[in-house]
Amino acid sequence: MRTPFAAIFVLCLGVSLLPPAARAQQDPVVVELFTSQGCASCPPADANLARLAEQHDEVIALALHVDYWDxxxxxxxxxxxxxxxxxxxxxxxxxxxxxxxxxVVVDGQHHAVGSAPDQVAALVARHAATPAPVELEIAREGGTLAIRASAAAGPVGPVDVHVVRYADSVEMEISSGENAGKRLTYTHIVEEWDVAARWDGTGAFDASVPVAGPSGVVVLVQKADYGPILAAVRLR
Known part of the structure; x- marks a missing residue:
């Protein structure tokens, strides 16, 4: 993760700044896949992530490519x-x-083998049945992303507000590793991951952060130090 945004403006306001038409989907399940182009077991997991996102509106899929095979x-x-x-x-x-x-890590809490679709689906179903303890909205206007969060049922303790940028799909030929010579399609590829702010988890949190380019945007509210993801929203 990179350094926090330099230009972030945190506002303690009691009224939402977000136009209703721009509010993102509420209470999805975040599925993070840790994958690598050099790993022979990864293409089935990459394909499973794409199917999950395509078939289930409640899934926010994020593919994080690790560097320890490099x-x-x-x-x-x-x-x-x-x-x-x-x-x-x-x-x-x-x-x-x-x-x-x-x-695969689901909602920052439970993990499974990414190429085992039944295991992943069971975790997604389990987390989809759990209400989010934080209400979260985002809206984009030009190069600015507005974020608003509030604790739905009382204080939730210190949390980090993450802003993630991702590419929908890229097809490419793999030149090395166990998949050398194959032409593979990758989806939901995380390009940037920033911790925008730390929120104490009480009252309301409002912020504006700069976003540039056409990539999709996801905002996560996650307990500090790699704890559970308490809320997430997405804008494409």
């Missing part, structure tokens, strides 16, 4: 060390013994 000569065009750090952070917070590709 050192053996299997570079991933989309890999970032920040995504490896995020995966390791989940493992520490959850007491998991290992990280691997393809690994």
């Amino acid at each position: 050192y053996i000569g299997w570079p991933d065009r989309f890999a970032q060390s920040a995504f490896t750090k995020r995966q390791k952070g989940y493992a520490r917070a959850g007491g998991w013994k290992t990280i691997y590709t393809p690994q």
